[in-house]
Amino acid sequence: MELGKQKSKDLRRKSSLDLGTMVYGKIPPQARDLEMAVLGAIMLQRDAYDDAAALLKPEMFYVEGHQHVYRAFQALAKNSQPIDSLTVEEQLRKDEKLEVIGGPYYLHKLTNTVVSAAHMTAHARIIIDKFIQRELIRIAGEIIQDAYEDSTDPRQLFEEAQQKI
Numbered sequence: 001m002e003l004g005k006q007k008s009k010d011l012r013r014k015s016s017l018d019l020g021t022m023v024y025g026k027i028p029p030q031a032r033d034l035e036m037a038v039l040g041a042i043m044l045q046r047d048a049y050d051d052a053a054a055l056l057k058p059e060m061f062y063v064e065g066h067q068h069v070y071r072a073f074q075a076l077a078k079n080s081q082p083i084d085s086l087t088v089e090e091q092l093r094k095d096e097k098l099e100v101i102g103g104p105y106y107l108h109k110l111t112n113t114v115v116s117a118a119h120m121t122a123h124a125r126i127i128i129d130k131f132i133q134r135e136l137i138r139i140a141g142e143i144i145q146d147a148y149e150d151s152t153d154p155r156q157l158f159e160e161a162q163q164k165i
Contacts, residue, residue: 035061
């Protein structure tokens with residue numbers, strides 16, 4: 001008799017939507033190695049930042065330290081300064097972010113991991129795709145949260161969801 005009750009209880013649990021399993025406990029889409037390769041390529045190749053700047057924004061990087069490094073690139077480019085490991089290190093020190101990213105060692109690690117800057121644009125596009133996936137997950141979570149509110153107008157929620165996406 002106990003076994004029958006347990007099976008019935010398990011079936012009910014499986015049929016309901018478990019957002020905790022779907023959303024929480026999973027690693028967000030990311031490409032850390034490609035982020036490192038792109039940042040390293042920018043510091044090694046003179047014109048690489050111009051190509052990257054046309055595609056990437058700091059918030060597209062998953063790793064917070066990589067966002068800081070990219071912001072340092074932006075600051076240097078804005079001031080018409082060269083972008084290399086030494087100028088980036090100095091900019092991060094000025095912004096008080098050098099230790100946040102892992103210090104000078106991490107910056108040099110970025111340049112040492114780059115085999116070639118030839119595929120930087122393709123790598124940047126993958127970073128963008130991962131960012132879009134993370135944004136879709138974030139937006140979907142907001143939509144789900146709003147949908148659970150009894151006071152929410154479903155038609156208005158649907159319109160807002162379309163706009164967000």
